[in-house]
Every structure is written in C-alpha cells, then in structure tokens.
Amino acid sequence: MTLEQQLIQRLQDLSPTHLEVLNESSGHGGYFPGKESHFKVIVVSDSFEGLRLVQRHQKIYAAAGDLLSPSRIHALAIHAFVPSEWQGQATPSPDCAHAPKSE
Template sequence: MTIEAIIEEKLLSAFSPLHLDVINESHMHNVAPGSESHFKVIIVSDEFEGERLIKRHRAINTLLAAELADKIHALALHTYTEQEWKNYYAENTPLSPKCLGGSKKTG
C-alpha cells in the first residue's frame, strides 16, 4: 500500500471527512522520481468544529505518527469545518509553500 493510500485510509477512518484530498507533492521537491515524502492534506470534517487549529493538526500528527517518523518529510495540513470550507476555500485550494531543501537550498 502506498503512503498516500495509508494517509487517506487513516484520515477517512478517524475523521469521517466531508471532503478529503491527499496530494503527493514530492515531484515538486528535490527527491527521486516516484517518491512519497511530501504531502498536502485538505480535510473538511465536523470533528474540527469548535477546535483550534493547533488541536486539529496535533490530532492528525498523532494519527500519522508512524508515517511521520520515517516516511514523510513534509506534511502540509489544511483543516476546516464545513462552514470554514464553504466560506473560504471551496473554489480556491490553498497552495503549499515552496521547499528549499536539498540542492535547491540557498545561502
């Protein structure tokens, strides 16, 4: 099973999302072709209602602790309640920041 599929399966099971995108962004970074090291997750769930952003992120990081320990280098999290998603991002998916790791690092 791919890392992307594992992430998706765990998030679906734990958060029953109304919307979920797990996007492998590894190709945008200085890694070997076919790598699964950089991901963006966009998740909309009623589980986030009334929760601060840090608590949402901690819940996902805890759920994915094994993958974060040795497989995932970067995980961009975009966590929303249904109303937040409708108000701000339904038509404009947020972009992840550019990576300066590896040989692309300056300075």
C-alpha cells in the same frame, strides 16, 4: 500499499466530508520517481468543530501516527476546516528552496 494510500485510510478515522491528499514530493530536493516524502492534506470534518487550529493539526498527527517519521513522511502541510469554513478555496503550497531546478 503506498504511503499516500495509507495516509488516506488513516485520515478516514476523522470522518471527513472532504479529503484531499496530494503527494508534493516532486517539488522537493532529492526527488526521484515514486518518492513519497512530502504531502499536503485538506481535511474538512465536523470533528474539528470548536477546536483551535493547533488542536485540529494534533488530531491529524494522531490519525497519521507512525507514518510521520523522517524515513516515511518527511513533511505534511495541513489545511483543516469545519464544513462551514470550507468553500473550496485554494490552498497553494510555497515553492521549496531545494526543489529540482528546471532547465
């Protein structure tokens, strides 16, 4: 099972009404085909109701568990919403300073 699949499976514990897991590894230095190191997640869940942003992130870190280690997932961009906040808005990721340069 890929890291992406494992992350999706673990985030299901938050009972999301919307979940996106995007492998953004190709936009970072040291990328090679199949590398899984940088991810972005968009999680919409009632379980975030009444929580501050840092508490929402902590719930996601807890769900991801040991997947978040330098030898596995190096970076995780988190966008956590309760259903009333989620409007399908764009959550763009910044360019990495070490991204492979196109010629």
